[in-house]
Amino acid sequence: MTKLRVEFDKKICVGNGVCAAIAPQYFELLGKKAKLLNSKQLSQSNKNSCFIEGHCDENAAKQLIEAARGCPVNAIRVIDKEQNKDIVSNKVDGSNIKEIFAEYDDLKEFVIDNAGYFLIRLDRKNQNIEVAFCNEKNKIILKVTGKKPVDIYHAILSKEKLNIRMEHAAYLGRELQKAYIALKNNLEYIQDDELDINKKTG
Ligand code: SF4
Numbered sequence: 001m002t003k004l005r006v007e008f009d010k011k012i013c014v015g016n017g018v019c020a021a022i023a024p025q026y027f028e029l030l031g032k033k034a035k036l037l038n039s040k041q042l043s044q045s046n047k048n049s050c051f052i053e054g055h056c057d058e059n060a061a062k063q064l065i066e067a068a069r070g071c072p073v074n075a076i077r078v079i080d081k082e083q084n085k086d087i088v089s090n091k092v093d094g095s096n097i098k099e100i101f102a103e104y105d106d107l108k109e110f111v112i113d114n115a116g117y118f119l120i121r122l123d124r125k126n127q128n129i130e131v132a133f134c135n136e137k138n139k140i141i142l143k144v145t146g147k148k149p150v151d152i153y154h155a156i157l158s159k160e161k162l163n164i165r166m167e168h169a170a171y172l173g174r175e176l177q178k179a180y181i182a183l184k185n186n187l188e189y190i191q192d193d194e195l196d197i198n199k200k201t202g
Contacts, residue, residue: 001055003081006064008036009090011048018070023063026052034075053081113168120175120191122183124201129179133162149176
C-alpha cells in the first residue's frame with residue numbers, strides 16, 4: 001500500500017477525458033471538465049482545486065500516476081506522502097534545458113527519403129483529401145483518402161506502418177494540414193507551395 005495525495009486543478013482541465021479513461025474510479029468526465037471523485041476543496045479561496053489523500057494498492061496507484069502523466073495540461077499532481085515528494089509534478093521544470101532557435105535551409109539541408117514520395121490532392125466534390133505514396137518514380141503503391149489530417153496520417157503511419165524518415169512524416173503532417181485548410185476555405189492547394197489566403201478557387 002502506498003500513501004498518495006492527488007491534487008486536481010479543474011480550471012486548467014481541457015476535458016479530453018484521458019484521466020477518466022485510465023482511472024475511472026477516481027476521475028469522471030462531466031461535460032467539458034473532469035471531476036476528481038470524493039475529493040475535498042484544496043483551500044477556501046480556490047474553488048477550482050481539490051484533492052484526495054489516502055492509502056491505495058499498487059494497481060490504483062499505477063492508474064492515478066498514469067492518469068496524471070497522460071494529462072496534457074498538468075491539471076493533476078500526484079505526491080508520495082510517505083516520501084513527501086512529487087511522483088508526477090504539475091510544474092514544468094525548465095532548470096536544465098537546451099534552447100535553440102530553429103532555422104532550416106531547404107537547399108542545403110534537404111535529405112531525400114529513399115523510401116519514396118507523397119502526392120497530395122483535394123477531391124473538392126466529396127470534400128476529401130487524397131494521398132498517394134510512390135516507392136519509385138510514378139509508381140503508386142498506396143492510396144489513402146480521408147476527411148481529416150489525423151485520420152490520414154494515422155492510416156499511413158500507424159496502420160499501414162509506412163517506413164519513412166521522421167522529417168518526411170513531419171512533412172506529411174504539414175502538407176495535410178495545408179490541404180485541409182485549403183479544402184475548408186476554398187483556397188487553391190498546390191503541394192509544396194505556401195498557401196495563399198487570397199487565392200480562392202472558383
Ligand atoms: S486528462 Fe487532464 S485535461 Fe484531460 S480531462 Fe483529465 S484532467 Fe482534464
